[in-house]
Amino acid sequence: MNIKDVAERSGLPAKTIRYYEEIGLIRPARAENGYRHFAEADLHKLTFLGRARSLGFSIGDCRTLLALYEDHSRASADVKRLAEDHLDRIDRKLAELAAMRDTLAHLVRSCAGDGRPDCPILADLAGTPDA
Amino acid sequence: MNIKDVAERSGLPAKTIRYYEEIGLIRPARAENGYRHFAEADLHKLTFLGRARSLGFSIGDCRTLLALYEDHSRASADVKRLAEDHLDRIDRKLAELAAMRDTLAHLVRSCAGDGRPDCPILADLAGTPDA
DNA sequence: ATAGGCCTTCCAGCCACGGGAAGGTCAAGG
DNA sequence: CCTTGACCTTCCCGTGGCTGGAAGGCCTAT
Numbered sequence A, B: 001m002n003i004k005d006v007a008e009r010s011g012l013p014a015k016t017i018r019y020y021e022e023i024g025l026i027r028p029a030r031a032e033n034g035y036r037h038f039a040e041a042d043l044h045k046l047t048f049l050g051r052a053r054s055l056g057f058s059i060g061d062c063r064t065l066l067a068l069y070e071d072h073s074r075a076s077a078d079v080k081r082l083a084e085d086h087l088d089r090i091d092r093k094l095a096e097l098a099a100m101r102d103t104l105a106h107l108v109r110s111c112a113g114d115g116r117p118d119c120p121i122l123a124d125l126a127g128t129p130d131a
Numbered sequence C: 001a002t003a004g005g006c007c008t009t010c011c012a013g014c015c016a017c018g019g020g021a022a023g024g025t026c027a028a029g030g
Numbered sequence D: 001c002c003t004t005g006a007c008c009t010t011c012c013c014g015t016g017g018c019t020g021g022a023a024g025g026c027c028t029a030t
Helices: A003-010 A014-022 A040-054 A059-070 A076-110 A120-126 B003-010 B014-022 B040-054 B059-070 B076-110 B120-126
Strands: none
Touching: A003 A014, A003 A040, A014 A040, A040 A059, A040 B120, A059 A076, A059 B120, A076 A120, A076 B076, A076 B120, A120 B040, A120 B059, A120 B076, B003 B014, B003 B040, B014 B040, B040 B059, B059 B076, B076 B120
16 A cells, blocks of 8 residues: 555544654555555554544553554553553643633633623733722 | 742743743843843733633733733723633533543553453554454 | 852754655556 | 656654753852
């Protein structure tokens, strides 16, 4: 397969696939004309990567996950630990975003949103609760 | 005030303050020796920026918010619209993250996490629900 | 005089790509 | 055989919002 075919079948942009090769996540073969030539195993790795990325794993995590995936003598505990760490990061991010949303939603509700200049949102940002 | 004082009082790193000047968010005066000289108004703007950034507003949004803050003939509707748009983005991000967390949490729960290689997490990533 | 703690600018790097230029290659149609 | 157009290649720059570090100037206290 050429790059466009794996792009379509993996759902990843061709640019991303080239980037993944550049940083050593995949090593597709080369045809005589210099074109990348992808085997089914490459496509498989790319879909793996796409799925891992869509779950928010970093490129570094993906590298480790791919190595674990290919190491048939791995311990599932290693995979689980990685996933748990990532889950913790996601939970922290969620809490942070939820706090933002609550504050913001409260401010939005308290703003008249009309033609007058008085605005509790700006007042909050300015640290002057009444302005 | 010199930069370290405003850094402490605004809670922003000195590097960030220099960056904000570079991109035109603030315009502190200069002393004869080249040092930045911050007035209370500058400090005020910086705390405004810090608060807005902590609520997740982009630098572009902050620029607009600061302009609205300084325009005493603004309409609060303009501020509210900006905040509502941002709130929508946060809500979308939250939904995306929550979906990630749910999938990931499910996978983590289903993984034995012992010394054996069998791992539902890797199996899911590989698209082979039983491996 | 010197030490150290400020300050300045500039350059480079982070993450995970995306855009676009300049040029090579290949298959189909006239 | 030639052209067209769809591929492919590498290379470099830009994104956002900083952060780190180097090289050098300034200021105060001892």
